[in-house]
Amino acid sequence: MPSKANTDNHTDNNTDTDTDTAIETNQKPSPFLTIPLELRLEIYTHLLTLPPSPVATTKQTLHPAILSANHQTHAEALPILYTNNTFLAHPHNLTSTPQLLPTLPPITSPTNLPLVRRWRLRVRLDALPPPTWTAATLSAAFTGADELILELWQGAFFVAAGTVVLRLFEGVRGVRRVRFTGIGGGDGFGFGRYLAWLARAMRKPKGSVVGEYVCGDELERKRLCGWI
Known part of the structure; x- marks a missing residue:
């Protein structure tokens, strides 16, 4: 009986068929x-x-x-x-150049950026916000997110912290989950009532209109302004 190799040499058709079969075998998933x-x-x-x-x-x-x-x-x-995963929003560029970890390069792919739905952002409460932080830019960046974690911190303990920067987030809407961490997240700054209101406002559906926050008393008003 002729070998398979000899049989393959008889006709071009047989050779083509066996080659196709070999390729299919090599491409098994x-x-x-x-x-x-x-x-x-x-x-x-x-x-x-x-x-x-x-x-x-x-x-x-x-x-x-x-x-x-x-x-x-x-x-x-x-x-x-x-x-x-929760990505770190850039302190100036916000959601345009996020990082998965501080040790990793930022994400810049226009294909992958829209996939990011969970954000973490450090918010300093005793200083003016970066110039790129406005009510409009923050709303555009975080509205509709699955999760937004604001890590509240204070750089100088001799300077009173206030909610001036946090008020820029009052126009954010449609966030499924809002969390505050850091000292202020545990109400270390005495903003607990305002933070609860802000979280509810950010969870409201897109386009919802929310009235201004009303302080409970004069002491709270001064505290939110960073006077004491």
């Missing part, structure tokens, strides 16, 4: 892609999602190498990396 999609998504989430407070975590658990496995895993996993 990765065993990982035979796992049900819902399980693959759980694996991606485990590999590509940081803990809630990554800045305070000494050992990171992010494994982005999965993105380079093949085109399909890249397409399936990339949205999880950007939508599940």
Whole structure:
């Protein structure tokens, strides 16, 4: 009986057929892609999602190498990396050049930026805001976010902190979850009543009109202004 190699040499048609079969065999999908999609998504989430407070975590658990496995895993996993994690908004450029971690380069891809839905921003309460921070720019940057974490801090303890900067966020709307962290987040500045009102305002649907905050008394008014 002639060998398969000899048989292949008899006609061009046989050669073409066997070559196609070999290519198809070599292009078998990765065993990982035979796992049900819902399980693959759980694996991606485990590999590509940081803990809630990554800045305070000494050992990171992010494994982005999965993105380079093949085109399909890249397409399936990339949205999880950007939508599940909280990104650090730039202190001046806000949401245009965010970072996943302070040690990583900023995200600038126009394709990936719209996928980011969770934000963290440091807000200094005892100084004037950066010139790029206006009610309009902050509203445009954070309206409709899935989560907005404002990390409140004070640079000089001999200067009274006020809510002048926070009032610039009063036009933000449609945020699913609002959190305040830092000293002020625990009402260390005595702004608890105002912060609760601000969080409710930012959770209102897009386009909602909210009246001005009304202080409970003169003491609160002075405190919010940073007088005492």
